[in-house]
Amino acid sequence: MTRLNKKEKIILDAVLFLIILLLYFTNWIQFPYKLPVCALVIMAVSFYKNKNLHELGFLPKVSLWKTVLWASLIIFIATVAVLLWTPFLENLFGKNDYSAYGALKGNKKVLLQLWIYGMISAAFAEEVIFRGYFCSLVESYMGKSQLSKAIMVVVGALLFTLAHYSQGISGLINIFIISLFFYIVFIRSGRNIYAVILAHAIIDTVSLYQIYLGDF
Numbered sequence: 001m002t003r004l005n006k007k008e009k010i011i012l013d014a015v016l017f018l019i020i021l022l023l024y025f026t027n028w029i030q031f032p033y034k035l036p037v038c039a040l041v042i043m044a045v046s047f048y049k050n051k052n053l054h055e056l057g058f059l060p061k062v063s064l065w066k067t068v069l070w071a072s073l074i075i076f077i078a079t080v081a082v083l084l085w086t087p088f089l090e091n092l093f094g095k096n097d098y099s100a101y102g103a104l105k106g107n108k109k110v111l112l113q114l115w116i117y118g119m120i121s122a123a124f125a126e127e128v129i130f131r132g133y134f135c136s137l138v139e140s141y142m143g144k145s146q147l148s149k150a151i152m153v154v155v156g157a158l159l160f161t162l163a164h165y166s167q168g169i170s171g172l173i174n175i176f177i178i179s180l181f182f183y184i185v186f187i188r189s190g191r192n193i194y195a196v197i198l199a200h201a202i203i204d205t206v207s208l209y210q211i212y213l214g215d216f
Helices: 006-025 034-050 064-093 099-104 108-142 146-162 165-188 193-213
Strands: none
Touching: 006 034, 006 108, 034 108, 064 165, 064 193, 099 108, 099 193, 108 146, 108 165, 108 193, 146 165, 165 193
8 A cells, every 4th residue: 555644645635636626627628528537537546545446435345235225215315305395496496407408308319428428427427526535535634523524415515516507596406405415325325436326327317318308
C-alpha cells in the first residue's frame, strides 16, 4: 500500500479536488464523456492511495441479494415520494422541465443512445462522484460522527440537485428528495456503491422510457 503522510494526503486530495472542479465546470470534455473521465480520475487516485477502491464503495465482498434489496428500497421510496409530492409541487411551481429531452419522444435511436449515455455518465459516474467520492472526502476530514453523516446526506443531496438545474423547480425538489434516500442507503448499506448504481440505472431507464412514450 502506498504510504502517504498527512501533508502528502492533503496535497493529493486538494489537487484531485481542483482537477474535478476544472473538468466539471469547463467544456474541455463534452457530454457524455465529462463525468466518466472525472470518475476514472477519482478511481485512479483512490487506487494509488489505497491499492483498492473500497473507500469509494467498491467493496470486495458484497451480498447480491442485499445489493438488490437496497436498490429496491431506494426505488420504492423514490417512487412513493414522487407520487406523493409531484401533484403538489406541480400545482405550486409547474411541471418538471424535460424540454432538453424533446428529441427523445418516439425516437428509438435517440432512446438507445441516451440510455447508453445515461448508464455511463449518470448511473456509474455520478454515483462514483457524488456518493463514493463526496462521502469519502467528508469522512476523511470530518470523521464518522453524526454531524459528518448529516453533511454527507444534506449537502451531498443539494450538490447533486444543483447539477440537474435544467429540470425546473418541481424537478429539482423531486431530485433533492430522492437524492436524500440515495445518500442514506449508501451510508446505511456500508457504502455499497453497487446498490446505488443499480437503483440509479433502473430509475433512469424507466424515466427515459416514459419520456420516449410521451408520458412526461
